[in-house]
Amino acid sequence: MEEENTLPQGEQKSVNKHDFYFETPLYELLEYSDLEDSENLLRGDVDAYSARNDTDTTYSIKFSWITKLDTKYVNSYTEYFAGFGFVTLSCKRKSNDVLRFFVYNDEINKRIIKVGQFPSIADLQFEELGKKYEKVLPREDLKNLKKAIGLVSHGAGAGSFVYLRRIFENLILETFKENRAAVGMKENDFKLQRMEDKVESLKGSLPSQLLEMKSIYGILSKGVHELSEEECLRYFAPLKLSIELILDQKIEEAKKRERDVLVKKQLQDIHQELSEGGKDKTS
Known part of the structure; x- marks a missing residue:
């Protein structure tokens, strides 16, 4: 069907x-x-x-x-x-x-x-996108995201959809590689899955909102020539949101790692101070 x-x-x-x-x-x-x-x-x-x-x-x-x-x-x-x-x-x-x-x-x-x-919409969004996502999105994907927004702001649905789909697919594959052991699947087998199945396979590693939206990802398996401009435009916003959710999660994970490193260093400093204080008392 x-x-x-x-x-x-x-x-x-x-x-x-x-x-x-x-x-x-x-x-x-x-x-x-x-x-x-x-x-x-x-x-x-x-x-x-x-x-x-x-x-x-x-x-x-x-x-x-x-x-x-x-x-x-x-x-x-x-x-x-x-x-x-x-x-x-x-x-x-x-x-x-x-x-x-x-x-x-x-x-x-x-x-x-x-x-x-x-x-234009593109001008309004470019600076914010660059500032927010430059550390978690490869330069080429960030450039493509800006191109997609520029195209959709002028009603070019198919062209914008191509760029957005490429970014989303790259992020899903990157998430798989980062969580390969937890997924328990070979990369070739993962690549052969439909997009909605890939999202399901990564449910423990993706934002929960993506799972609620997974019914839209079937559209990614279709060729752009099968979609009208109107359909591409209609799917642009939820697909862009999916990308932003993944990137926002990456930003939060990076912040958590920074906090963990900071706390670890502070604990080490405290431990060192206590050790040196104990030595002074015994000397």
Whole structure:
């Protein structure tokens, strides 16, 4: 039976403010029902990384209409519009960081599309990715991750998916090599498995969230020519999240090793001080 090319309903994720401004590609149509909080998408605040100032920050959101193409009057107090609008995200810490977005907002049919933004998604994410993952992701894979984000930000689903799939496969193979003894399987046998089976084989060495998402990995066994641009774009976000989960775990493991080394050294220093103190008393 042919595998279904759809994301399981249980794994559908509502789009929050951060997702919309910093992850969602241009021209991706979103129904209000896809949004976590449609009423506050274009107002309030959103937390994010400031590439300009190299720090986490909070942006204030301001929306204004540019052109209203349609109007629906509900009553004397309520009216809905459809048209183009301008959104600014202003950093609340430093005034030098302002992000700009153009949207088509249809309050009547309850849908919204990003039609332009500056800086681009790729520009917003590159600095954060490099800073966060350069120590745990090989240079070539980091370069490919940036390429993937650059492509998806322009709606190039198939091209971006190729790079992302390559990175994910490399990380899974690397995880196997690091845990070969625990897995109890030869490398050639591991490579012959389907991706969802590889993830299952490594369940003791991967973030638990990956196991909950394993039903998406069947798509990785298919050739890109078998997938539409829309399908590649739909699978991009969960696959990117899978990569980030693995990398975040590697970062935490590295921090733990550093703490272990530090504690060990401190204990050795204490032991040495006690030993030297004992010698002084007996001399």
